Amino acid sequence: MLPIESVYNSLIDTLKLHSCVLLQAPPGAGKSTWLPLKMVRDGHFKHIIMLEPRRLAARNIASFLASQQQESIGASIGLRIRNEVKVSAETRLEIVTEGVLTRRLQNDPELTGVDLVIFDEFHERSMAADTALALALETQAAFREDLKLLVMSATLDTHRYQAFLECPLVVCEGRSFPVDTIYTSLANETRWLDAIAPLIRQALHEQDGSVLVFLPGQKEITHVAQSLAGYELSDTEVAPLYGNQDKRLQQAAIAPAKTGYRKVVLTTNVAETSLTIEGIRVVIDSGKRKVAQFNLKSGVTELVTASISRSSAVQRAGRAGRIEAGVVYRLGSRDQFERREGHDTPEILSSDISSLLLEAKVWGSDIRALPLLDHPSEIQIQQATQLLKMLEILDNNEKLTTLGHKVYQFGTEPRLAHMLVKAQQLETEYSGISTLACYLVALIESRITSSPELRVALQAQFERPTKLFSQQLMPWLKRLRLTKPHVLATEHLDITIALAFPDRLAKRRGQGFVLANGAGVNSHESHWLGSDYIAIASLGGHKGQRIFNATDVSIEQLLQALPYLFTKQSVCEFDEKKERFLHEDRTLIGNLVIEATPSSQKIDVAARTQAWLMLIEKYGLKLFKDYDTVLPLLTRMTLAQRYSPLEFVELDEQSLLNNIATWLAPYLSDIKQLPQLKKLALKEAVLSQLDWQQQQRLDALLPKKITVPSGSNITIDYQIDGPAKLSVRMQEVYGLVETPKLCNGQLPLLMELLSPARRPLQLTQDLRHFWQSSYKDVQKEMKGRYPKHFWPDDPANAQATNRVKSRM
Structure with missing residues (x-):
């Protein structure tokens, strides 16, 4: 009996009473297989859609459930994934993945005929799943009160999810079989990969059954496979398993080992959820995964190796207990495991959200208003908005364009969809560009890199295509009704890349290039060395600054083919290197200055003032020579607002910079040179923020100096x-009994009493107590050291002086 069976009736009853239910069930409980099949057989729901985050899992679940029904996929059990649709009129349960559910909601917001949507393995928090859930919640609220949603996983952040969904939680306790844990400490953390092959050999020696090894990516899988080749594993088959793999090889990896053999499956986190591999009872977990980190500056998504969360580790360990009692070997100590994050960072917080923003625009909603569990940052939204504008998907008012609708209908990543749509429109003038666009998409999606120069890489695949490349190419050629050409029109390659990656058009700068989005990248050591402009299709590496592949660009050809990329702008700005104003008419692609000519117009005072303000905003008030004299004033003004908020507004340095155009602009109209700017009377400008009465009040509450009994005026040192x-020297405050009070007694004054040589003797905020107590010790020591100075026995009633005794 599977654990999920024990809560089945309760779950069905809860679903009947509530529009949304949260199900937490451990790996191997049967939630992805037994549960939806039981629902179909019992007839509780007429039509169910189950969203799986991974194609491999979706395909295998559909295959398994169809076999349980003694049917082929497409009968009662259907499957919809990219380039593979198997459904019919009799389909009761559809297994879908990626953006399939989102697309269905966009095309039919009422989800006609569907009465239950299941979000499986929701803990993976793919952006597609987050988007689909948000749209489904809006469908419930606006059109379908009867629509049921079931969100389930083994490792949900239940309290947070419950608060967001406002729904009940059903918990399925226990797993099918127990899993023991063995921790393997590392002597050198940086060489973790070298420890995997020996650990596999150890596990094979210590345990029965086949082994599932979790590694970050295909590169690490290949490394471990090569390392194992040196071992004598005569009765063991080594099988790689990853997402971007031939389906036949995937099925071979999942299949049971041959009779008399054991199997070592080297996999990525594609096997982490909803996938049963026959015979596995041992898991070896490297604790690593490939994480997509979006670099907002360069607009590049980088794949980095990072530690998995504890919840992902639990998911991985669960693979060992699906068939029988198992064991998991975790690379690293128990302490290291406990220090990991509880849950992985959601994709929506660390990725390019241009696809999500496009979905929101098509849905007719502001992305900020969508019911998302986590909302992207404003800077993510700004970056995605700018990209969609460069792709002509949004207009200057951030409205979806006619072309944007066409791009969306292509059902692929916005960059590539824009390239394919526009290439069709340009085909008449640039013969062969549509086919070239299909070849470029196939090269990008297959991730085959034979040369950094894209023309060379494409020509290689054109002449001798790999199987993986052909699998990516043929659906696009078929969809656009194209055939393989006799010659590939690579002379249009720069236009084609610019259609998809306009923000990665780049201009030479020193030994590298600067992108149209303003980021800098490094030049490849052997390519494009003589090119002033290049078009980059793939970037990555450290900080996204390494060019993986690109080609040179003809600016004249781009201008003719894609005039929308070019903008005209009249610029008045200060050139810091030349220390003079530039007043130019510029032609730009994004931030790239393609052409600049001196403007025939006279420099406008307002434009020049704005340029000065931008320079000051960049460097701050430290740009001015009298900055140090202004600091005490700023401190007093900050304290004045703190202790008397009804009389003073906030006037610290940051607030002044935030409103610099308001108070400083009038002082800049006649300034024409940088030295003149630096000499500006900053203190006078800052004080102008206070009227005469406020200035008087500031001096009364927080005086710059205070007169002590000797008659000297001593400067007060204020701190935030x-x-x-x-x-002050001690002799100058004889006769002063009470410590002076500032700001109506709200701000304490600390008296630093100095020796005649101005060295600190005492810190006190209570003079009366000091005169009556520790002064005696100070007097005894100072009389011998400074006999010419006055050290009275009763300082509280003595005459203050700033002179020696002989001159009093």
């Missing part, structure tokens, strides 16, 4: 946090 300090 802590008491104000008065450093």
